[in-house]
Amino acid sequence: MFGMRSAAVAVLGLAGYSYAGLIRMGCSQLNVQRIDPLVTPGQAPSPHMHQLIGGNSLNVTMDHATHDLPSLSTCTTCQAAEDFSNYWTAVLYFKARNGTYHRVSQLAPLGFEGQNAGMTVYYMTGQLADLNQTNKATAFKPGFRMFVGDINARTLEEALPYRQLTYTCLEEMSTRWPETKYLPTNPCKAGIMSNIRFPTCWDGVNLDSPNHMDHVSYPESGTFESQGPCPSTHPVHLPQLMYEVIWDTKPFNDPADWPEDGSQPFVWSFSDTTGYGTHGDYVFGWKGDALQQIIDEPCYVNCQTMKTQSIDQMNACTLKPQVVEDIDGWVKEIPGQNVGV
Template sequence: MRFTTVLATLVAAVAAAKDKRTFAVLHHYGQGPLTTCRADPIISPGGPSSHVHTVMGASNFGFNATGETLRQSKCTTAMAKADLSAYWFPTLYFQDPATKLLEPVKMFYMNVYYFFEPTHDDIKAFPVGLKMVSGNAMLRTPPATTGDNQLDPSKGPIQPVQMTCPRSSYDPPSWPADSKGLLAGIASQHDKGAGIGFPFEDCDGYASPLRVDIHFPSCYNPKAGLENYQNNMQFPTDAGDGKSDCPEGWIHTPHIFFETYWNTHELLPRFQSTLGKSSPFVFSNGDVTGFSAHGDFIAGWDEEELQHIIDTCNAGHAGIDTCPGLKYGANDPSDSCTIECPVDEKVDGKLEKLPGNNPLAGWAFGGGDILAPSPSPSPSPSPSPSSKPQPGNGDDNTPPNTTLIAIPSPSKRPSHHGHPHPNPKPSSSASSFSAAAVPAPSPKPSPKPVEPIVHVATVVDTVTVWETTTVYEDDLPAPTGAAEKHAARHYAKHAARRYHRR
């Protein structure tokens, strides 16, 4: 009788999960990312990618990583042991206004939200090897949307990325209210702390510096296949009753959402003079606007474990690793998982140019259609387990060595939006700068790239154990706002540790 009651309760919980959003956050642990590297096995399999990525996830990441090779990894940065997926995104750099030299911004930490949305469909685990890309790495000009997310394909162009910039005061605003994106970012219509493109102010909110948000589609077309990242995924469509469904014959998977925090605030003394005028930050692909925010994912989950999480877990911010009944359990948060990059080049320190020779483009540097630097010659694949390389065409159907930036048409932009966090009303404060009143600068010619000498190093899976001293939240000042409180839940764990190698 007891078993029957428990089973009935479980079935009811699974059914209810389709009527309201449930979620569980995938936390990562350790000292920094898995690697920071010019590698991208989706866009540029077989050799170096055009720009540097910050990589989280399983240790078999490399030039030719697949779901199957990731499943053979020795460790992962993910707290959930069953998740041997790979997650990566462009590295954020800082250009010192005084010296014009470039240096990487420290990644504060990363979360991946696993949302299980209201739907008439059955939500199924990602098949091993599913490849997804979200966002457009080629944008240097404003997207054809407002400053908010738009995730419903029936309501206009998809806008899956956004910036979040919590601040102690929004006067002046982070993004000008009248900006169309030609010389500055675009403010959200619903959240004073969010917009599209880099903000021109310092993100000084409690325990929450600049954050890049990336939503991924959750409808998989099995006819397109796991490898066809350009056509195999789309966002679900509003079914009209508070639920969103996939097209017939498609598979509804979890909706994943990257939150990547970058410690921009610690650099404030060096860009104080530029506040309200410009942004000193640039993605590793040369984008000074932030419009090209994007992320990549290869599924390496144990499918049975992920399905169990989908069907039974609503752990929220406590994390996937706390879900009841996990077969594999959680990793020790005091451990760390890191690998060497297979490209032997300098990606940190003070740099005169971005790795891959990507020219700065957008806003004051010029926009429009540009020709990005060609990727470096592809060396022999790394000796780690790999699959047969596939042709890499960038984030669209352009030729492999060409990146074009399309100028959006002046069509009316939709006002639809979507974001996982509550949005306060927009600020009524007047902007101290206006992008709309000044004509866009003429595009400047891109400098001729100089092909660097690329050395390929043997990839070695390494596991580093760290001892930590934790500063607890009781020792810190109290948060002052909703966004700050959200970030503060993770501050003591991720921001206040002192690591000691042993």
């Protein structure tokens, strides 16, 4: 119902088959800090903690008309050497029985062992079996940005409009099913993966909107994977952008450390213990028409038109945080959150 099982299985288990229109790349962590240049530009610190990846021109304020990521960045943490976009999500915390919190770090994805935390980023043009790429996609334009999710959602009903924001409880690193809309309620042997899938239809005019969502839309019916049509208000078919973030919850799997009432102990940096408020941010920054060339190529992961860099080069791209806080030790409260959860 919620997921993209066929795509995930294909990525990890069917690499010998032929597919079209899929980019899968690892992106190391750029930094972890309380800034959000999309939702709260200019505010430092921002209300809650984020983990950020991509080009090193990231700043507290990134005006879409003047902040040209490809020209201002000198490096990127992503495998695609011409991708200076910025991608970010909130940060997951563990709450101990004594009421203190510890940030949960991220694990490198399969195929990118050695990557410094971060996430996996996908761009997909349509069904993986669409070898003729009949469902053509238009690459994002310079200055494009978007947000998906509802930070205030705490029920399934509130989260349902964001139909493809899910979690996978990993039995092993290759686990991709089942997916849930809520945070897993039992210890996960290999960690928790959060899956962020963005809308795939654009109005064709606006690079952004006041809530960073109205200029994009999910398909009118069906899903992106079933090639559902875009609504007339948002007729331009975009590639599906997806994040996979693997949270290393293994160090916190001892039931003796979990709440005595049996509830799950993980909480997002914006004080959500349900998981329904998960969300993602994106600021486009590919160089020239590099992304369009790649998505026009009938390729599966290994696209010849995509210039790549090594994991060492990805890891070497870092950015000193503009907001300095304790992000690794035990803390009495989650930074920016003034009440216990």
